[in-house]
Amino acid sequence: MQMYLDCIPCFVQQAVRAARHVSDDPDVQKRIVREALSCINAIDFSDPPPRAGQIFYRRLSEITGIPDLYQADKEMQNRLALELLPELKRQIEISPDPLLLATRLAIAGNIIDLGAHGNLAITDIQKAIKQALNEPLFGDWEEFKAAVNAARDILYLADNAGEIVFDRLLIELIIAKPVTLVVRGAPAINDALRADAQSAGLDKLVEIIDNGSDAPGTLIGDCSSEFQSRFAAADLIIAKGQGNYETLSDEPHNIYFLFKVKCQVIAGQIGQPVGTQVLIKSKVISPEIGSDR
Amino acid sequence: MQMYLDCIPCFVQQAVRAARHVSDDPDVQKRIVREALSCINAIDFSDPPPRAGQIFYRRLSEITGIPDLYQADKEMQNRLALELLPELKRQIEISPDPLLLATRLAIAGNIIDLGAHGNLAITDIQKAIKQALNEPLFGDWEEFKAAVNAARDILYLADNAGEIVFDRLLIELIIAKPVTLVVRGAPAINDALRADAQSAGLDKLVEIIDNGSDAPGTLIGDCSSEFQSRFAAADLIIAKGQGNYETLSDEPHNIYFLFKVKCQVIAGQIGQPVGTQVLIKSKVISPEIGSDR
Structure with a gap:
């Protein structure tokens, strides 16, 4: 957009x-x-x-002269999220629909965003988790579930540090398929880098690549040719966060966007208030591509 | 500031x-x-x-290519305020403290501000009037009353169109002293010009001068030499609106600022929330000048 x-x-x-x-x-x-x-x-x-x-x-x-301006914030966000992880895993285990809850929690983790938010308090995260446990998603949940089940492979575009720990909850439930996790190629606000994925323990679960770019989103033309090839070939793409939505919503691929609405502009586009947990499918996918998947 | x-x-x-x-x-x-x-x-x-x-x-x-971009808005704001005028006058007549109520209403009129506010609804004005009738002022009311009583003459710096009709309520109660009303010298958002003061009927009550400037505030150095002389010689200055506060709060004169807090910056400076009705004396007045007045 x-x-x-x-x-x-x-x-x-x-x-x-x-x-x-x-x-x-x-x-x-x-x-x-x-x-x-x-x-x-x-x-x-x-x-x-x-x-x-x-x-x-x-x-x-x-x-x-500081290459990674938010490094300390990212480390703190990862630590904070890792502390919450055992209890969140327990919630998923006892849930009647673990995939749904893990998806909601992965979206809840998108609250950890230093671009849109200034100061993030632990209470904001707790509030987002409570919302994830109680409020429905807006969007295409059933389609998403079917797409995950049908996918040959999944390209998972991470968004922020801290949030990436929440992503692990969802990734653990979908790794029956080959999942490749994509992080940014260089520091971009508090967006997750390879080190953050490693902190979240994701290097032991899935392949991790970076996109070669320092944009707080996925500007395809700015990404490495390796990433571009993987993106073009991916059967199903899960794109986390508003930055990925803003940069990829016009791309003709089988993409599901998972994020919390952070601003009035996106709220207006989606037709839902700020704070909504969104899971929507790319609307520009052509019928030919769509029917193939 | x-x-x-x-x-x-x-x-x-x-x-x-x-x-x-x-x-x-x-x-x-x-x-x-x-x-x-x-x-x-x-x-x-x-x-x-x-x-x-x-x-x-x-x-x-x-x-x-439009010299007065908000002319239609200003005319509408004047009309709206003039419709409210008879009822507000009646309220002042039956009030136990007419000067206090007129001052509060003059401040309430400061809600009509297209700089800080986007779309102003009639309900916003009604809410401000209700607040004026019910809530106390923040600031130096007793000092202001004494200053008005003691003043040899008063320079009244207007702010917005529409608001200037509310100013008339206060001006009518202080014209035992020579009052000079100052409007902007050229269009500045919806700030009052001579035509607006005339619409409010103020030309029949007081002398009207303009300040020679198109700033939405009073940038002394940008004003006409005539205004500068009148400003320097004024015994008491009543300055309406946040724009006048922002431009004159550091001036060493006997100024009372009457406005509604419009933004977080001023709210922080004053230590009161947005929307507060403020009447504060210039804090930079020197003791020598102060003791003379």
């Missing part, structure tokens, strides 16, 4: 939070916000919103 | 609303938002926030 007008002030707001995250010096903060204004003004507004984030956070790393 | 970091996304949000106000064409809207990003990036962040608005709305008039 392309950038909406409303994405622009939201992006600037995110830049203000990022500026405060990397420095306490008002002059540095102002310089960073000025850079953000330049970044957003320089990009093509027909690009998906994560393009702005990619350019800005790359510039932010240059300015600060 | 200088621009806060948080003013910047808020300003961009305002620009998005302005873009939608002046055009339905997505390309024109995008161009306008790009102009806003350039405007905000070009200004000195130590300037007060209304400087950004001044430069942006001036540019918006150039782009659209």
Whole structure:
């Protein structure tokens, strides 16, 4: 999807939070916000919103000289999620529909997003888990379940650190099929890298590849040719998070998007309020491709 | 006061609303938002926030070729307020403290602000009036009352159209002293111009001057020399609206600011929530000046 007008002030707001995250010096903060204004003004507004984030956070790393600006946050988020893991596994074990609950929890984990959210409290995560346990998903659950059952192989596009621990709950239930987990190729806000997947213990369960890109989403043309081949050949793609939805919703593939609605723009597109747990199928899949799967 | 970091996304949000106000064409809207990003990036962040608005709305008039972009809104706001006037006058007549109620209502009228607010509904105005009738002011009411009683003359800096009708309620109670009403010198969002003061019938009650500037606030150095002289010589200044507060809060004069808190930045400064009815005295007045008045 392309950038909406409303994405622009939201992006600037995110830049203000990022500026405060990397420095306490008002002059540095102002310089960073000025850079953000330049970044957003320089990009093509027909690009998906994560393009702005990619350019800005790359510039932010240059300015600060820190390649991975949110490393400490990511480690903390992984730790926090790993502490919750045993109890969540127990919930899934006693659930009448383990796949449904694991899917809901994987979506609940998408609350851990430093792009859209500023400060994430443990109470926010607990609230998301409670919602996952109690509220239905919006979207194409039955179709998703059938697609997972029918899939020859699954490409699982991860989103954030911390969240990736929640992804493990779902991945553990679908690894009867070959699952390849995809992480970002380089730091992008708190998005999961290979190290985060390893922290979550996923390297022992599935193949992990990276997409070769530092965008907080999946800008296909910006990804490595290896990833592009895997993406093109994938039988079923599970794409986590709003950034992946924003960058892939126009791609003609068999993609299911799992995320929590983070902003009014997506809320308007989906027709559901902010906070909704969404599981929707790519709407641009052609009938030919669709009938083949 | 200088621009806060948080003013910047808020300003961009305002620009998005302005873009939608002046055009339905997505390309024109995008161009306008790009102009806003350039405007905000070009200004000195130590300037007060209304400087950004001044430069942006001036540019918006150039782009659209429309000198007064909110003329129809202002006329509608004046009409709306004039319809409410008789009932509000009656409320003041039966009030045990007419000056207090008129002051509260003058502040309530400050809800009519197209800068901070997007779409203003009649229900918002009714809510503000109800609040004015029921909730206390935050600030220096007793001091203000004494200052009005002691003043040799009063310079009354208006803010918005529509609001200026509410100002009339207060002005009618203080015209035992010479009152000069100041409007903007040229269109600035929905800020009141001479025509709006005339619509409110204020030309029959007090002298009206304009400040010679198109800023949505009072940037002294940008105002006419006539206004600057009147400002310097004024015994008591009543400044309406957040824009006047943002531009004059550091001026060493005997100023009382009357406004509704419109944003988190000012809420943080004042220590009161958004929506609070504020009447505060300039804190930078020197003891020498203060003791003379």
